[in-house]
Amino acid sequence: MAQPVYEKDSELHAVEHSYREVRRKTENICAPMHPEDCTVQPAVFVSPPKWHLAHTTWFFETFVLKRWAEGYREFHPDFGYLFNSYYETLGKRVARDHRGELTRPPLPEILAYRAHVDEAMVRFLATERSTEPEAASLIEIGLHHEMQHQELLYTDIKYILGTNPTYPVYHPEAREDRPGPVGERGDLHVNGGTAPVGHTGAGFSYDNEHARHKVYLEPFSISAQPVTYGEYIEFIEEGGYRDHRLWHADGWDWLHESGVEAPMYMFQKNGTWVRFTLSGLLEVNMDCPVMHVNFYEASAYAAFAGRRLPTEAEWETASARFSWGQSWEWTGSAYLPYPGYMQPKGAVGEYNGKFMVNQMVLRGASPATYPGHSRATYRNFFQPPCQWQFTGIRTAALQNSLKQT
Secondary structure, three states, X not given: OOOOOOHHXXXXXXXXXXXXXXXXXXXXXXXXXXXXXHXXXXXXXXXOHHHHHHHHHHHHXXXXXXXXXXXXXXXXXXXHHHHOOOOHHHOOOOOHXXXXXXXXXXXXXXXXXXXXXXXXXXXXXXXXXXXXHHHHHHHHHHHHHHHHHHHHHHHHHHHHHHOOOOOOOOOOXXXXXXXXXXXXXXXXXXXXXXXXXXXXXXXXXXXXXXXXXXXXXXXXXXXXXXXXXXXXXXXXXXXXXXXXXXXXXXXXXXXXXXXXXXXXXXXXXXXXXXXXXXXXXXXXXXXXXXXXXXXXXXXXXXXXXXXXXXXXXXXXXXXXXXXXXOXXXXXXXEOOOOOOOOOOOOHHHHOOHHHOOOOEEEEEOOOOOOHHHOXXXXXXXXXXXXXXXXXXXXXXXXXXXXXXX
């Protein structure tokens, strides 16, 4: 006679399944890369794939196993120094711009490190102690932390390969182009008034999505679709990168210092606009959402169109009425704590709170985003000059009436 599966046993099995699935996906993302690809760091903001593989492992070893798993044996005493990212509470670490110098430990040792930690985590996940609230919370954060690094892996891999003059293919089926639905262009009109913002209900969310609160919005309109490559190329060809009136002062300075004349990875070849993608160099699809623009470019385009970027409250309020997820969309909102935000105690409190300055909020998701992170309240954030993420544009404007479609 079959033994009954108790609720606690099912819960433990589900967490183990999620753990194995997330960890496997990280390694699958790196699988098409050669060992030489996994060590290079062509820019400060790019981390080598080998470092991502190790750092996401370090997170589980440091926050879960060392504290909660009885008898856990640390893999290597130097790895805490090598693969800590930014946690001041946990001590010294290799500077971010030196991660590409870590030719040792070699990739096989990093994979052995992952196997060592995975084996210990699976054993721990079979114990009652893994279900204690604090331990369970750290495990959940660790999984979502790795999901975020999977998105970063795609963007870092693209930069690594995109700076190679031969434009090597990461994977022939890694398509990024996803045209928006037909017949949904134009504006959506939203009534003003009080609107709730922030995460609510069941399911995982990050601390920066809390606390849910109310904001007052003037009546506004927001584009039903993000800006396409065709629309953005019109901005380029009509002199958008040469018209100082469209740009913030910081953006104008960045433009002249960088010499940029188009979104990252996009250029003209024999009179045709092409762009580098994870599946190689392709002709630009004019109907697809533009990607790899920074906040300065997004703001300048919005000004060119006689509009502006939406605030993150406007975006969240209207998001149920338009399609999103083709690219992260810049907002006009600074990345700041919500009213009532409480930063968690300890090292894990450094995850979001200390970055709430000098950055702008992005909303939505991208082709590289883990599906579970595609929610309307998710707050991504980057500095205004950043282009290497899958970032795009949606525009907005105030309305003079309360008309709503």
